[in-house]
Amino acid sequence: MKNEVTGLILAGGRGTRMGRVDKGLQPFHGSTLAAHVLQRLAPQVASVAISANRNLASYEAMGVPVWPDQLSGFEGPLAGLQTALRNCTTELLLTAPCDSPFLPADLAGRLHAALREQDADLAVAVTAEADESGDSYQRVHPVFSLMKASVLPQLSAYLDTGARRMDGWYKSVRVAEVLFSDAGAFRNINTLGDLKDMEALAARGRGPAAAGYTPDAMPVEQAQAIIRSLVQQMPPAPLAERVGLRSALDRVLAADIISPIDVPAHDNSAMDGYAFRGAELQPGAATTFKVVATAYAGRPAAVPAGPGECVRIMTGAVMPAGLDTVLPQELAAAAGDGSVTVAAGSIAPGANRRFRGEDLAAGAPALRKGKRISPADLGLIASLGIAEVAVQSRLRVAYFSTGDELRSVGEPLDAGSIYDSNRYTLFGMLRRLGCEAIDMGSVKDDPDTLRATLRMACERADVVLTTGGVSAGAADYIRQIMAELGDVAFWKMEMRPGRPMAFGRIASNGRSALLFGLPGNPVAAMVAFYFFARGALLQLMGADAARQALPVMRARSAAAIRKKPGRTEYQRGILSVNGNGEQEVRITGAQGSGILRSMSEANCMVVLAASQGDAAPGDLVDVVLFDGLA
Numbered sequence: 091m092k093n094e095v096t097g098l099i100l101a102g103g104r105g106t107r108m109g110r111v112d113k114g115l116q117p118f119h120g121s122t123l124a125a126h127v128l129q130r131l132a133p134q135v136a137s138v139a140i141s142a143n144r145n146l147a148s149y150e151a152m153g154v155p156v157w158p159d160q161l162s163g164f165e166g167p168l169a170g171l172q173t174a175l176r177n178c179t180t181e182l183l184l185t186a187p188c189d190s191p192f193l194p195a196d197l198a199g200r201l202h203a204a205l206r207e208q209d210a211d212l213a214v215a216v217t218a219e220a221d222e223s224g225d226s227y228q229r230v231h232p233v234f235s236l237m238k239a240s241v242l243p244q245l246s247a248y249l250d251t252g253a254r255r256m257d258g259w260y261k262s263v264r265v266a267e268v269l270f271s272d273a274g275a276f277r278n279i280n281t282l283g284d285l286k287d288m289e290a291l292a293a294r295g296r297g298p299a300a301a302g303y304t305p306d307a308m309p310v311e312q313a314q315a316i317i318r319s320l321v322q323q324m325p326p327a328p329l330a331e332r333v334g335l336r337s338a339l340d341r342v343l344a345a346d347i348i349s350p351i352d353v354p355a356h357d358n359s360a361m362d363g364y365a366f367r368g369a370e371l372q373p374g375a376a377t378t379f380k381v382v383a384t385a386y387a388g389r390p391a392a393v394p395a396g397p398g399e400c401v402r403i404m405t406g407a408v409m410p411a412g413l414d415t416v417l418p419q420e421l422a423a424a425a426g427d428g429s430v431t432v433a434a435g436s437i438a439p440g441a442n443r444r445f446r447g448e449d450l451a452a453g454a455p456a457l458r459k460g461k462r463i464s465p466a467d468l469g470l471i472a473s474l475g476i477a478e479v480a481v482q483s484r485l486r487v488a489y490f491s492t493g494d495e496l497r498s499v500g501e502p503l504d505a506g507s508i509y510d511s512n513r514y515t516l517f518g519m520l521r522r523l524g525c526e527a528i529d530m531g532s533v534k535d536d537p538d539t540l541r542a543t544l545r546m547a548c549e550r551a552d553v554v555l556t557t558g559g560v561s562a563g564a565a566d567y568i569r570q571i572m573a574e575l576g577d578v579a580f581w582k583m584e585m586r587p588g589r590p591m592a593f594g595r596i597a598s599n600g601r602s603a604l605l606f607g608l609p610g611n612p613v614a615a616m617v618a619f620y621f622f623a624r625g626a627l628l629q630l631m632g633a634d635a636a637r638q639a640l641p642v643m644r645a646r647s648a649a650a651i652r653k654k655p656g657r658t659e660y661q662r663g664i665l666s667v668n669g670n671g672e673q674e675v676r677i678t679g680a681q682g683s684g685i686l687r688s689m690s691e692a693n694c695m696v697v698l699a700a701s702q703g704d705a706a707p708g709d710l711v712d713v714v715l716f717d718g719l720a
């Protein structure tokens with residue numbers, strides 16, 4: 091069998107997702123990606139050739155024939171395949187992409203057996219994968235295929251129609267699907283980030299094929315770290331605008347606020363009472379002062395107080411010159427003759443005097459850039475007499491949901507359809523964060539519409555959020571289109587709910603945007619928003635780091651919580667005070683990722699770390715509250 095097969099490494103792509111670098115030549119684990127593929131392919135076939143369109147000499151240096159596309163213009167794998175079928179002298183051709191360094195050692199053998207048994211023209215690898223709800227589906231890997239060289243006419247006819255999709259042209263030939271059990275062997279490296287991560291693991295002595303890292307089992311913390319670091323590399327939102335004080339609530343301060351004045355502007359009294367010189371108090375004896383004037387807040391005493399004299403004073407009134415101590419009214423023994431007696435030891439000299447500038451000194455920063463302005467901040471700014479502040483422009487976030495089944499509110503609900511709720515939860519969450527929320531509607535699972543909407547969103551906004559279609563289900567094209575438009579990683583998160591997620595940057599017409607492809611299930615979409623997108627949005631809004639951490643508290647679990655180790659779980663909970671006056675949390679009934687009611691009834695999320703298993707009644711668990719004092 092081996093003698094009948096030529097192996098073809100597909101390395102002719104433009105490398106768009108890697109910033110147009112030549113993917114096959116990227117250094118990997120001591121050599122290059124293509125060299126790894128060659129190493130795994132060579133023992134399975136009679137000879138190997140490489141389909142490449144750039145850096146031909148570097149590929150030739152690997153000691154195998156290099157075939158540039160005869161079709162010009164980086165037309166994709168089918169163009170490489172066409173050239174290879176024309177050049178191929180064996181009866182069969184086996185293809186593998188240059189970015190799959192872990193391809194199975196029995197790829198040729200198993201595809202070949204199926205080709206013969208099923209009398210097919212082409213055999214292709216498939217793997218079984220689980221979707222978010224745990225249902226399994228078969229994922230086809232069209233670039234791992236073995237075909238008869240005689241399919242060339244069908245391929246050329248397909249290409250003549252202008253179509254370029256690998257799985258599209260399969261419709262014109264007889265295809266045998268071969269199920270491989272190790273999905274990890276088909277893992278490909280799409281981005282420079284993936285490559286770096288794989289390299290880092292290799293450098294730590296864990297082979298890239300080891301289970302440790304894989305986008306198919308991405309730990310929550312690792313994804314959060316990757317997101318943080320990518321966002322950190324992005325330029326911060328440079329735009330600022332000046333707004334009236336009230337409009338600044340919840341916005342992010344774009345510059346430090348420096349106090350132009352001392353607050354308070356004068357020494358003043360902290361109490362209603364009598365002001366005098368502390369030095370005049372008789373040690374160990376009562377002291378009597380004559381009341382010579384009254385000082386009100388906003389109305390200073392009319393006459394100065396000399397030795398032996400005091401001033402009746404109200405809270406906030408300016409301390410009369412020379413006086414430094416205020417005896418609270420309730421401690422004062424006022425006689426009818428206009429004098430006041432201070433009992434021995436009843437007050438310390440200097441008491442109850444507020445100093446000029448003790449709240450804020452002129453020239454000192456009152457609030458730092460990056461602070462999200464709270465009600466207290468509004469008051470503080472007002473106390474400085476400042477009426478307008480510079481805030482960061484609102485971050486523009488465009489969002490849309492995907493799915494043929496979705497109907498918008500107001501439309502009739504036909505059989506099999508559901509109302510789109512994600513656009514409303516997203517609107518709410520984005521508004522709460524202070525973003526400009528740009529609703530791009532719900533989009534059918536149709537490649538052209540999806541591509542057009544994604545591009546439009548990218549051109550209009552700083553960040554694009556989508557829901558649905560990232561789980562690699564059959565009708566979901568969005569993964570493919572996202573990958574076309576930029577550098578996007580597709581992760582299967584080790585979490586529940588919310589397993590599939592896409593993250594990266596996309597570009598269109600010279601504009602780029604950060605992209606989060608959130609899962610479609612309503613609860614999963616919210617959880618992914620809160621635990622992945624929220625921090626990134628705050629970072630891009632220019633908010634200070636302290637605002638980005640979600641405040642976590644510990645509470646006792648009222649009942650046992652079932653939890654599988656190996657994934658982070660976000661269960662919806664209700665936090666309340668139990669009979670002993672302690673905070674106690676109870677999980678809301680059904681936790682299905684589609685059950686939005688669980689989110690609505692809850693007032694918090696119980697976060698159970700990947701490492702932990704079931705929680706017993708009374709165990710302390712981490713809780714993130716939905717609402718709190720702003």
Ligand code: AMP
Pocket residue numbers: 491492493495496508509510511512513557558559560561563566609610611612684
């Ligand atoms: P998907 O990720 O596209 O496979 O969707 C997963 C599940 O979430 C499916 O049951 C969808 O019908 C549901 N879903 C997706 N998007 C929405 C949405 N915008 N509103 C409500 N449910 C949705």
Ligand code: MG
Pocket residue numbers: 492493494535558559566610
């Ligand atoms: Mg869908």
